[in-house]
C-alpha cells in the first residue's frame with residue numbers, strides 16, 4: 531500500500547544543507563498498522579508529508595496504492611489526496627462553518643463515497659450521536675479529535691497517515707481513543723502509518739519502525 535525505495539530528502543538550513551532522510555526503504559501492506567518512532571527532529575513528519583504527496587523527495591521512489599508519486603501530475607495527486615490517502619493530525623483542521631455531521635461527511639462527499647451504514651457505526655462507536663448538529667467550537671478537544679477520526683475514515687481510504695493523533699489528550703483518554711482508532715481503521719480496511727513519541731501508543735499497532743540518522747530501523751518491542 532505504501533512503499534519507499536531509497537528515499538532521500540534534504541533541506542536548506544542556515545548552517546548548510548541537511549539530509550533528513552538518507553535513503554529510506556519502507557513497505558506497508560494493505561490493512562497493516564505501523565508505528566513510526568524517532569527523536570524530535572529525526573524526520574518523522576517529513577516522511578509522512580512525502581507519503582501524502584505534499585512534498586517531493588530529492589531522490590528515490592515513493593509508491594502509494596501501486597502509483598508512483600513522481601509520475602502523477604497535480605490533478606492525479608489531488609485525486610490521490612482526496613480518495614486514497616487520509617491524514618489525521620494533532621490539530622484537527624475541522625471546518626468551523628460546518629456542523630459535526632457535515633464535517634464527518636466532508637471527505638467522503640468529495641470523493642463520492644458516502645456510506646450511511648458505516649457513518650452510523652462511526653458516530654455510535656465514537657460517541658458523537660448527541661453532537662451531530664453542533665459546530666466544532668462547541669465541542670471539547672477530545673470530541674473534535676473523534677470527529678476528525680470519523681471524517682478521515684468514512685470513505686474507507688486505503689492509507690491513513692496519522693501524526694500523533696492523540697497528542698492533545700490526557701493519557702487515559704488517549705489510550706481509549708487509540709484502541710478505538712485502531713479498531714475503526716481496521717473496520718475501514720485501511721493501512722495505517724502513525725507517527726508517535728510514545729511506545730505505549732505504538733503497542734496498539736502491528737509493528738514499529740524507528741527513524742534514526744536518516745534511516746529506518748525495526749524498533750525494539
Ligand SMILES: Nc1ncnc2c1ncn2[C@@H]1O[C@H](COP(=O)(O)OP(=O)(O)OP(=O)(O)O)[C@@H](O)[C@H]1O
Nearest residue numbers: 541542543550568569570571572573574575576577
Ligand atoms: N521546510 C523545511 N525547511 C527546512 N528544514 C526543515 C523543513 N521541514 C523540516 N525541516 C528540518 O528537518 C528536520 C526534521 O523535521 P521533522 O519535522 O520531519 O522532524 P520530526 O521527527 O517530525 O520532529 P518532531 O518529533 O519534533 O515533530 C528538522 O531538523 C527540521 O528543522
